[in-house]
Amino acid sequence: MKYGYKRPLTNDEDSRFQLIDIPNIETYTEHHPYMKKRHELDALVMKLSNGDQLYVQNFVVLADSLTHFQDLLRVFERDQVTVTFIDENIKSTDILSMKLIEVLELMTDLQTKIKRHQSIFGVREAQKQGKVIGRPKKSDDNLNRAFYMYETKEYTLQQIKDETGISKSTLYRYLDQFKQ
CATH class of the missing domain: 3.40.50.1390 (Resolvase, N-terminal catalytic domain)
Structure with missing residues (x-):
């Protein structure tokens, strides 16, 4: 069969x-x-x-x-x-x-x-079921603080990461998005 x-x-x-x-x-x-x-x-x-x-x-x-x-x-x-x-x-x-x-x-x-x-x-x-998939978005306050620190050129990328928790690659990705 x-x-x-x-x-x-x-x-x-x-x-x-x-x-x-x-x-x-x-x-x-x-x-x-x-x-x-x-x-x-x-x-x-x-x-x-x-x-x-x-x-x-x-x-x-x-x-x-x-x-x-x-x-x-x-x-x-x-x-x-x-x-x-x-x-x-x-x-x-x-x-x-x-x-x-x-x-x-x-x-x-x-x-x-x-x-x-x-x-x-x-x-x-x-x-x-309404669950959010993927990594949670970084808070706007943290992002703004990281942008400020980056643009003042007074902080190293490691200091920015230590202060805000935003990594170099994430920071650059957000910077690229905002430039566009």
């Missing part, structure tokens, strides 16, 4: 661009991008059996960490399920015959993509 698994990605939040060229598959679609409560994946893993084929768009759709990826591959190997990763153009059975350096490249790429996926969706979730 052929199955497919989809979940929201940073560049495909409604999963509509996944598995579009795979005919005649029973598809399980997660409706959120997060690590926990992946009910559709759990149901699919329980349904898969000997000889089944699973199609996923890429590694990140399937796994949330290297450990999760490893655990899933173990289950699929035990159940004799072949997983096809479309973007990577690789099957789970091919991984065993790869050179160590190729496996390391795949795992490094997977880890990078997982972190990016989690970071982007984490930031979006925080913004929905």
Whole structure:
């Protein structure tokens, strides 16, 4: 039997661009991008059996960490399920015959993509909750004091930093913004 698994990605939040060229598959679609409560994946893993084929768009759709990826591959190997990763153009059975350096490249790429996926969706979730993302802006009083100290040319950059807490690079960045 052929199955497919989809979940929201940073560049495909409604999963509509996944598995579009795979005919005649029973598809399980997660409706959120997060690590926990992946009910559709759990149901699919329980349904898969000997000889089944699973199609996923890429590694990140399937796994949330290297450990999760490893655990899933173990289950699929035990159940004799072949997983096809479309973007990577690789099957789970091919991984065993790869050179160590190729496996390391795949795992490094997977880890990078997982972190990016989690970071982007984490930031979006925080913004929905009204949280401010990024470094807090320096206070205007401190900035004005740093500008004054800089323009008098009586203070070193280290003294300005010690007095105001504004680093050289931050001071220069603000000075450039105000000149424009």
